[in-house]
Amino acid sequence: MSAVHQPFDRRGFLRIAGAVGLTAAAAACGGPSTSGATGPAAGPAQIDFSGVKPAPEITWWSNNPGGSQAVSQQIVDAFNASQKDTKVTLVTAGKDYEEIAQKFQTAQTGGSVPDLIVLSDVWWFRYYMLGSIIPLDSAIKAVGIETGDYRDQLLADYQYNNAQWAIPWARSTPLFYYNKAHWAAAGLPDRTPKTWEEFxxxxxxxxxxxxxxxxxxxxxxxxxxxxxxxxxxxxxxxxGWSKDFDVTCDAPEAVAAMQYLQDAAYKGKWAGVASVDSANDLSAGAVSATVSSTGSLVGILKAAKFDVGAGFLPGGPATSSPVCPTGGAGIGIPKSITKERQFAAATFLKFLTSPENTVTFAGATGYMPVRKSADVTALEAKSPLSKIAIDQLAVTRVQDRARVFFPGGDQEMAKACANILTQQKDPKTELTALKTALEKIYTNDVKPHI
Incomplete structure (x- = not known):
């Protein structure tokens, strides 16, 4: 997750959703159960790909997260050279996840729709509710994608209503990065803190x-x-922000966590808030430590003029594991294109996320190799810190639904955090207001369509 979320807000999403008829689209999908993977046994209707031949040309829309345009084009070129049935064209369709989302949803009302689309962690469920992407299960079977070889946590992020809605691709977790020289000067052990209290x-x-x-x-x-x-x-x-669909951001535990951050900034005066990118601040030597995406790893190592340390995220007073969220983007296939294009897209998706290509992509960007069988020996030898990121996958946790399932939920969280951390507003008051905002989003924009 390295592309910064810009405010293509809930109103923008709903305006486009209204144009394509969100209610009807969601109904056509079969409508998810609020219990996720334990929903109706039948799940959504799957597409029959029997006898379908791949389309001769398809397009893949990407926002090139983590500066991935060059390596993505490299993989596209390799695919095009490996067979003659389908030619893939990579299209830069936006500078971030929001721009590509806006362009994709606008295309639903008329225009050129891609054959593969990047789905960020906070956008894929909106595509689901709009009915603008297909369940991939029959396509996975038709082209022989081995889902059992994908890392379970990452594949599960796109499962809902007993169906698979995307395949993991540019996947990341946060890492704790630090300046080893600063650590040594302070006489600290060469590791990340085990808890935030220790830090x-x-x-x-x-x-x-x-x-x-x-x-x-x-x-x-x-x-x-x-x-x-x-x-x-x-x-x-x-x-947490929520538990399933119940918003819990105003609970005493959440208030205490945000109070810790506010105290770090205003009482202890040892923490600040990045104006643009905290990874850049660390690389410049301006700060001693930060939390940033694994997708920032390659960039940090290239830019920093000092030895960079990295490790698992710290725990807290209640628990130390699992406290690391998954993140990043997957790839989905639009609903409104022909079966031939969908079949060709699935064929390329299999190639794109092959064990070999997932290592190539990870080496160029810092994102996670999404396949279990991927040989990461050379990757870890070249960049030992990548092993830390890969190892942390074993203790990751699926994100709170209020962030990834509520349209604009992450932006509401950002506003509340800004008030607490840059305006020194009362955490309890701000988190109570955040709960009201999130519950309104759920009631108006989610509950009617699930």
Whole structure:
């Protein structure tokens, strides 16, 4: 998850949804159960690909997350050279997930629809509710995609109503990055803190040992990352944004977690908030540590003029595992194109996420190899820190639904976090207001369509 979420907001989504008829589209999909994978046994209707031949040309829309355009084109070229049935064209359809989402949904009302589309963690369920992507199960079977070889946590992120709606591709988790020279100057052990409370003890030592540093810790830019990365702290304190579809962001545990961050910024004065990208702040040596996507790993290592350390996310007073959320993007196939194009798209999707190509993609970007059988020996030898990111996958947790299933939920979270962390507003008051906003989104924009 390295493309920053920009405010293509809930109204924008609903305006487009109204144009294509969200209610009818969701009904046509069979409508998900609120219990997710344990919903109706039948699930949505699957497409019959018997006797279908692949289309001669297809397009793949991407926003090139993590600076992935070059490596994606490399994989496209390899596919085109490997067979003569289908030619794939890579199209840069936006600078971030929101631009590509807006372009894709606008295309539903008339225009050129792609054959594969990048689905970010906070957008795929909206495509589902709109009925603009297909359940992939029959396509997976038709082209022989081995779902059992994909990392279970990453594949499960796109499962709903007993169907698979996307295949994991540019997948990431947050990592705790730190400046080893600053750590050494402060006399700290060469590792990440086990808990946030431990880091609160370390932070003053860092501030004293490295006088020129702006902050011991730089929080991610709130507009793009608050709802994602702060789940770690909320979970560590025993809270969360939500539990299933019940909004819980105003619970005492969540309030305590946000109070910790506010105190770090205003009382301890050892934490700041990035204006653009905390990974850049770390790479420049301006701060001692930050939390950023594994998709930032390659960029940080290239830019930093010091030894970079990385490790698992810290835990909290309630729990230390699993407190790391999954994130990033997968690939889906639109509903409104022909079976021939859908079949060709699935064929390329199999190639794109093959064990070999997932290693190639990970090596160029820092994203996770999504296949279990992927040989990561060379990748880890070249970049030992990538092993840490891969190992952390075993202790990841699926994101709270209020962030990934509620249209615009992550933006509401970002607003509340900004009020708490840049305006010093009362955490309890802001999180209570956030609960009201999230419950309104659920009642108006989610519940009627599931």
């Amino acid at each position: 609160a003890d370390w932070a003053p030592k860092l501030q004293s040992a490295v006088p020129g540093v702006q902050h011991a810790f730089q929080m991610p830019a709130l507009a793009g990352y608050a709802g994602w990365s702060f789940q770690n702290l909320l979970w560590g304190y025993g809270g």
